[in-house]
Amino acid sequence: MMIEDRSYSKDAVQGLSILGSTGSIGTQTLDVVRLFRGRFRVHALTAGSNVDLLAAQAEEFQPQCVVIADAEAALTLQRRLEGLNIEVLTGQAGLCTAATLPDVHTVVAAMVGFAGLESVLAALRAKKKVALANKETLVVAGALVGRVLDEHGGVVIPVDSEHSAIFQCLVGESRTEIERLVLTASGGPFRSRDASTFGSITRGEALEHPNWSMGAKITIDSATMMNKGLEVVEAHWLFGIDVDRISVLVHPQSIVHSMVSFTDGSTKAQLGIPDMKVPIQYALSYPDRWPAPNPRLDWTEIRRLDFEQPDIEKFPCLSLAYDALHAGGSAPAVLNAANEAAVSLFLNGRIRFTDIPFLIGAALESKAVGAAETLEDLIVIDEQTRAFVVEHTRVGAI
Numbered sequence: 001m002m003i004e005d006r007s008y009s010k011d012a013v014q015g016l017s018i019l020g021s022t023g024s025i026g027t028q029t030l031d032v033v034r035l036f037r038g039r040f041r042v043h044a045l046t047a048g049s050n051v052d053l054l055a056a057q058a059e060e061f062q063p064q065c066v067v068i069a070d071a072e073a074a075l076t077l078q079r080r081l082e083g084l085n086i087e088v089l090t091g092q093a094g095l096c097t098a099a100t101l102p103d104v105h106t107v108v109a110a111m112v113g114f115a116g117l118e119s120v121l122a123a124l125r126a127k128k129k130v131a132l133a134n135k136e137t138l139v140v141a142g143a144l145v146g147r148v149l150d151e152h153g154g155v156v157i158p159v160d161s162e163h164s165a166i167f168q169c170l171v172g173e174s175r176t177e178i179e180r181l182v183l184t185a186s187g188g189p190f191r192s193r194d195a196s197t198f199g200s201i202t203r204g205e206a207l208e209h210p211n212w213s214m215g216a217k218i219t220i221d222s223a224t225m226m227n228k229g230l231e232v233v234e235a236h237w238l239f240g241i242d243v244d245r246i247s248v249l250v251h252p253q254s255i256v257h258s259m260v261s262f263t264d265g266s267t268k269a270q271l272g273i274p275d276m277k278v279p280i281q282y283a284l285s286y287p288d289r290w291p292a293p294n295p296r297l298d299w300t301e302i303r304r305l306d307f308e309q310p311d312i313e314k315f316p317c318l319s320l321a322y323d324a325l326h327a328g329g330s331a332p333a334v335l336n337a338a339n340e341a342a343v344s345l346f347l348n349g350r351i352r353f354t355d356i357p358f359l360i361g362a363a364l365e366s367k368a369v370g371a372a373e374t375l376e377d378l379i380v381i382d383e384q385t386r387a388f389v390v391e392h393t394r395v396g397a398i
Helices: 024-035 051-061 071-080 091-099 114-125 135-152 161-170 195-200 216-224 226-239 277-285 316-327 331-347 355-366 375-394
Strands: 014-019 040-047 065-068 087-090 106-109 129-132 155-158 178-185 246-250 256-262 267-271
Touching: 014 024, 014 091, 014 114, 024 040, 024 051, 024 106, 024 277, 040 051, 040 091, 051 065, 051 071, 065 071, 065 091, 071 087, 087 091, 091 114, 106 114, 106 277, 114 129, 114 135, 114 331, 114 375, 129 135, 129 277, 135 226, 135 331, 135 375, 155 161, 155 226, 155 277, 161 178, 161 226, 161 256, 161 267, 161 277, 178 226, 216 226, 216 331, 216 355, 226 246, 226 316, 226 331, 226 355, 316 331, 316 355, 331 355, 331 375, 355 375
Parallel strands: 014 040, 014 106, 040 065, 065 087, 106 129, 129 155, 178 246
Antiparallel strands: 178 256, 256 267
């Protein structure tokens, strides 16, 4: 069990480091900060390559430091921030510095993909509260994160809407009385599309999510339903529930964000308008709820709530995630790396939509499931898997 019922004093100003501040979760986190300016002090902001937005955020929030991925971008950023007392850092070392600043209470881990893992581990070793929106951290390194939590005593609170919903349903409940976790999925843009046409799906079509506004990688993951597969793995580590007791239901309206069934036959669900600012705010305010002008459900307008089983023949990525979690060891790390590499190839026009699950499956079959005990082990697995996917594409295996 990785979430502890612990928070900082409700009266204290919460020092924040936002890793991935220019992405969808990062920008919405700053919207929450603007709404509750007296409760927060932003000490660090980080971005991959968006110099313009990071500079604008830094000028507004005056953090102690900013971090950007490469040295050339850092020079541009330094010129933009000249005259301000803001340190400009780069790379993984910079991210780890931002995650461990002494005045930071809470690290919002909003970076996408494997790149966010090292800084999350650094934050937990420094006993920070991590508001976790980077699901890949637990997919790749769930066991390692668990050991770091046990040894150092950091705190993890989920930001993903589905895991936040489960977290909220479990407040005041005994974990021993959980019968099943039910993650809901919108079904993405291709829920009702004929599978025979999937080979012609374009980048633009895949990026048109029906309910949520997200970054490109996560939106493609939703279209393949890999996003839900990764969430199954994440839920296993967050809540300590066996994979066979974690289900997925397609719920096109995205009103019910997830559910928990208990051993007495009752079920709790968390509902709300699709709006990521709500779970972001709860991760920052827990165990309190702060009044906010977020959209409310109008029960007179809700005519129906639909649920259906996911079609794993149309969306094999979901079953690949279950297979990887059952296999254990390094398999989830291979799953994640292969998916990130394949999605990147699709977004760059190098493979078809249907090649994404094919390449992930090929990577899982090619890699022997072994130990992944350390960060160094995981980095090697990640690099080797990405190379395999690119080479498999280059030699025309698809």
